[in-house]
Amino acid sequence: MKRLAPCVFALFMLAGCAGETFGGLLYHLFLPHSSKVAAEFKLADGPLLILVDDDWDQLTWPPARDLLIDEIGKHLRQAKAVKRVFPSQKVNALRRVDPKFNERSISELGKDLGAKQVLWLQVREFVATTNFDTVSEAARCTLRVKVFDPHSKSKAEMRLWPASREGWYVTAKKSARDLTEYERNEDIARMLITEAAEDVAKLFYDHRKPV
Numbered sequence: 062m063k064r065l066a067p068c069v070f071a072l073f074m075l076a077g078c079a080g081e082t083f084g085g086l087l088y089h090l091f092l093p094h095s096s097k098v099a100a101e102f103k104l105a106d107g108p109l110l111i112l113v114d115d116d117w118d119q120l121t122w123p124p125a126r127d128l129l130i131d132e133i134g135k136h137l138r139q140a141k142a143v144k145r146v147f148p149s150q151k152v153n154a155l156r157r158v159d160p161k162f163n164e165r166s167i168s169e170l171g172k173d174l175g176a177k178q179v180l181w182l183q184v185r186e187f188v189a190t191t192n193f194d195t196v197s198e199a200a201r202c203t204l205r206v207k208v209f210d211p212h213s214k215s216k217a218e219m220r221l222w223p224a225s226r227e228g229w230y231v232t233a234k235k236s237a238r239d240l241t242e243y244e245r246n247e248d249i250a251r252m253l254i255t256e257a258a259e260d261v262a263k264l265f266y267d268h269r270k271p272v
Contacts, residue, residue, distance in 0.1 A: 100142070101229065101264045102208060102222040107145035109137070110176035110211075112152070112167065119187040122250035127153070129182065132258030142266040147174055168219060171211025178221065179209040182261065185230070189250035193237060200235040202253040206261055229264065233257040 111130045120126060127149035134146030155174065156162045162170075171179045186203035193199035205228040213219040223229045233256040235249075243249045 096270050098263070098268055098270045100266050104137070104143045104180075104208070104265050105177045107143040107178075108174075108176050109134075109143045109146045109178055109180055110152070110171050110174050111146065111180045112170065112182065114181065114183045117184060119184045121187065122189060122247055122254075125187070125250060125254050128251065128254050129258050132255055133180070133262050136259055136262035137265060140262070140266040140268070142262070147176065167209050168211040168213075171209070176211055179211050180261075181207045181209060183228070186232075187250075187253070189253050190246050191240070191243065191249065193240070197236055198234050199237040199240050200249050200253055201232065202234070202257045203230060203232045204257055204261060205230055206264065231257060231260045231264070233260060 111133055113126045113129055115126065130149040130152065134148065137143045137146055151174065155170070159165070167179050167181055170176075183205040184203075185205050186201055188199075188201045190200075207220060207228045208222040209219050210221050211219070220226070233253050235253070240249060243252070
């Protein structure tokens, strides 16, 4: 530390002529930087089909499913984690013309749309209301996440990620203090879905986490 002191003093002496450059140097020398987080799994180039399974009937806000699909797709494309993602409109179009859509397998749906991989999400919990019971977790969205290859030769080989059959869990939650500015349930729901979507997308590309 004694050896560092003269150097720091010299830097301060240069402040008058260094201006903003000096301030930037101090930032890089002494302030913590964001840490790099590696992707949990790298997706293929695409096209990617995102399916949201709400078989537990958790989604109390009707637009939640479509927003989740489109927000995840947006983040993945922006990060160049995948080139093409089927929008919710495409999935809904198939749902409308296929009366047995909910009965069909992930593999069948992926093949019908020409998807390279399928990102499957199951909604395990969704609480988005201004009338919350607890203060610590007033709003919460929990998603179970898996990636499948619809073109695999066997069912055993279809799951690409994660290794566990249980899947990977992503949870977005907010305390009562976080929700003071929200007056409507749908505003809380939109915020939760948007945050959860970004967290899911980050599983598939390298990013930086603030310290």
